[in-house]
Amino acid sequence: MPTLNDIRSTFLGYFDRNDHRVVESSPLVPRNDPTLMFTNSGMVQFKNLFTGVEKRDYVRATSSQKCVRAGGKHNDLDNVGYTARHHTFFEMMGNFSFGDYFKDEAIHFAWELLTRDFGLDKSKLLVTVYHTDDEAANIWKKVAGLPDDRIIRIATDDNFWSMGATGPCGPCSEIFYDHGPEIWGGPPGSAEEDGDRFIEIWNLVFMQNERFEDGTQRDLDMQSIDTGMGLERIGALLQGKHDNYDTDVMRALIEASAHATNTDADGPGNVHHRVIADHLRSTSFLMADGVMPSNEGRGYVLRRIMRRAMRHAHLLGAKDPVMYRLVPSLVAQMGQAFPELGRAQGMIEESLRLEETRFKQTLDRGLGLLDEALQGLDADADLPGETAFKLYDTFGFPLDLTQDALREKGRGVDTAGFDAAMAEQKAKARAAWSGSGEAADADIWYDIAEASGVTDFLGYDTETAEAQI
Ligand code: ATP
Ligand code: MG
Ligand code: MG
Ligand code: MG
Numbered sequence: 294m295p296t297l298n299d300i301r302s303t304f305l306g307y308f309d310r311n312d313h314r315v316v317e318s319s320p321l322v323p324r325n326d327p328t329l330m331f332t333n334s335g336m337v338q339f340k341n342l343f344t345g346v347e348k349r350d351y352v353r354a355t356s357s358q359k360c361v362r363a364g365g366k367h368n369d370l371d372n373v374g375y376t377a378r379h380h381t382f383f384e385m386m387g388n389f390s391f392g393d394y395f396k397d398e399a400i401h402f403a404w405e406l407l408t409r410d411f412g413l414d415k416s417k418l419l420v421t422v423y424h425t426d427d428e429a430a431n432i433w434k435k436v437a438g439l440p441d442d443r444i445i446r447i448a449t450d451d452n453f454w455s456m457g458a459t460g461p462c463g464p465c466s467e468i469f470y471d472h473g474p475e476i477w478g479g480p481p482g483s484a485e486e487d488g489d490r491f492i493e494i495w496n497l498v499f500m501q502n503e504r505f506e507d508g509t510q511r512d513l514d515m516q517s518i519d520t521g522m523g524l525e526r527i528g529a530l531l532q533g534k535h536d537n538y539d540t541d542v543m544r545a546l547i548e549a550s551a552h553a554t555n556t557d558a559d560g561p562g563n564v565h566h567r568v569i570a571d572h573l574r575s576t577s578f579l580m581a582d583g584v585m586p587s588n589e590g591r592g593y594v595l596r597r598i599m600r601r602a603m604r605h606a607h608l609l610g611a612k613d614p615v616m617y618r619l620v621p622s623l624v625a626q627m628g629q630a631f632p633e634l635g636r637a638q639g640m641i642e643e644s645l646r647l648e649e650t651r652f653k654q655t656l657d658r659g660l661g662l663l664d665e666a667l668q669g670l671d672a673d674a675d676l677p678g679e680t681a682f683k684l685y686d687t688f689g690f691p692l693d694l695t696q697d698a699l700r701e702k703g704r705g706v707d708t709a710g711f712d713a714a715m716a717e718q719k720a721k722a723r724a725a726w727s728g729s730g731e732a733a734d735a736d737i738w739y740d741i742a743e744a745s746g747v748t749d750f751l752g753y754d755t756e757t758a759e760a761q762i
Contacts, residue, residue, distance in 0.1 A: 297528045297542045298630060300355050300411075304386045304522075307406050308355035313388055316356045318631070320582040320589065330591055331361040331579075335387035336498075336519040342391045343461050343500060343517050352393040357386045357524060359582075359631070361575055364594045370601075370693065371700075374568040377489040377529075377536040381598060382575035384524040391513035399497050399518045400432045401469065407495075408437075411531060417471045419443040419491070421481045423452040423464030429499065433466070447482050454498045454519075461500045461513060468495040472535050494530070495522035538567050542626045545569035549622035554609040565605040572602035573619050574627075576645065581637040586648055597691040599648050600656075605695055606649075607656055614649035617642045652689060659688030663698060673703070678710020685711075686718065 295303070305315050319338035323329045329337065335358040362369040372379035388402060407413045422429040424446040433444050433724065455462035469481060469491045478488020501515040502510045514583035525537040532540055538547065547566040550573075551558035558566055579595050586596040599616070606615040620642045622690035628635040666680045676699060696706055707759040 294532055294541075295528075297524055297540055299302070300528050300531055301384070301524055301630065303355065303410060304527075305355055305525075306390045307410055308353075308402070311353075311402065313353040313355040314351035316354045318356055318359045318384075320656045321359055321361050321579055322582055322584060330365050330594065331363070332358065333360050333362050333365070333367045334358070335360075335385045335521050337343070339391070340456065340518075342389075343456070343519070345392075345515055352391045354389045354391075355387065356389075357384045357630075359578055360385045361579065363575060363598060370598070371697070373571045374564045377490050377538070378523075378526055380525060380537065380571050380574070382571065382578055385521040386522045386523065386524050386527075388518070389520070390518035395501075395516045396429055396499050396520060397432055397436075399499070399520065400429070400436050400466070403497060403520065404437045404496060407468070413470070413526065413530065419445065419469050419471065419480065421445045421447045421452055421467045421469070423466075424448040424661055426452075426464040426466070426499075429464065429466050445480060445482050451481075454496075455504060459504050461502070461517070462504050463501040463513075465496055465498040467493050467497070469493050470530055472628055476535060487622050489535070492526060493525050496520060502699070507551035524713065530650045532733065538570065543567075543570055545622055545626050546573060546619065547617045550606075550609075550615070553618045554606060554611045556609050562609050565609050568605045569602050569616070569619070572598050572605075573616060573623055576602070576603055576622060577623055577634065577637075577641050578631070580641045580644055581631070581633045586644065593691075596648070597693060599645070600652055600689070600691060601694050601697055603649055603652055603656060604660070604698065605622075607660065614646050614653070616649055617645035620645065654688075655688040659684050659690050660698070662688070663695070667702070667704075676704045678707040678712070679714050681706045681708075681711045682718070 309315050316338070319332060321331050323332050323337055326337065326340070334337070335356055336343065338356075338358070339354065342349065359382070361382050364370075369379040370381055373381055388399070390399070398700050407418070408415050415437070418437075418439075420433055420437075420443065422433070422444060430446070433439050434441075452465050452467065453462065454465045467481070470481075472490050472492060474490070476488070477485065478490030479485030480491050481493070497518040500519060501513055503513050504510050518746050523537075525540055525543065528540040529535060529537050534540060537543060547563075547570045550566045550569045551562075554562075556562045557564075576595060576599050579591075584595050586592055586593045586599060588596070602616055615698040620638060624635050624638050628638075634641075662680075663676075663684060666676060670676070676695065681690075681692060681695050684695050685692060692706065692708070692711060699705060
């Protein structure tokens, strides 16, 4: 059975043999793109090659890119633990053509790799194309011999990619695998497409247009290819599994979590182990790339992920810090492919242990308060916004952690009430500042808070709040 490490090598080796430059993953913090919180696809490091702003000594490339989708346009945080196919951290393997080959070869490469080198069963595969893209539909018919009913035409943005409001864009074609009728879900474009029966494995983007400010488009002189396939998704298929979390790497981390908490990996705590395994990867890789937990921006997203994982460890009955003890398993699984992980191991362990130790006390008390608040409510009522705000302000519970906790009980939070409580607190603080002669500073401070978004920003200094408790 091939491991994820083997599958990555097979992918890169295939495109290497087909004259692609093997390029290393870029860091999770994009180098030249302040608009993007984290690298969330393979094309990010090649943006300037697609726009033609930059030229390199290669026109074909392949990579396995570290990606985090835990904020912004792509946010899979709430899917973790619930779907078979989503992680906050995953590897996106891709092949890229910068004005070199186009649709014909891209489809040919994908089909050959999947069905010949990876040996997938052709009868389980189906594809989507953008509804007007007859060219792609015809190539699929020619290259793969797929019948019309397995070339599904989609009219939504799911099959039309764009780099941003302006710039390169174009139709895309996605390859799906049918895991069979035992699993709930429907084909792409159907009402049940969110289920896990038909799993999207590979997205092929055909950059052929350029969009302008006024919404008009023109054909690009330089046509390019950008593709992305989730390593863990193709890994599940090649390991005979349905669920990404049953692949070798994820399984090893789940077992490490079970061992560290002295619980059963497949018992009722399974969902907690899945969240912990996932969040261990995203938090460790983010720290290896220089993000540290803090109260704003990227560091706050990292802290939110850490705290969510810690709540799940708490639910498994863990009394002492757990996450930091799992880092050696992660390094054993992925340290060879990503040496930065091993280099940062000591720092990652120390930061996790510190965060876990500090959050532990407020976590216990906050969860106690949450339980109490729920007891006083109707069975299906939302948690009042003020309570969620108190959890946030006094106990350092990010709103999404509270929502995650309530979701298990089929409840939600009154987010409008939360925002109102936040606004009131701000207004009070603003009033307290006025006349102090420091108004200018205060305004800058609030601008930063506003720019980060109310619910994305911890606002008042939780460090102090925690220290006082
Ligand atoms: P989905 O519809 O399943 O959420 P997507 O359309 O958002 O996937 P793309 O943006 O097209 O995904 O990314 C390209 C590929 O990366 C996907 O086909 C999939 O194999 C993989 N991928 C995307 N998001 C995730 C994730 N959160 N975890 C694991 N793999 C992912
Ligand atoms: Mg998605
Ligand atoms: Mg999709
Ligand atoms: Mg997609």
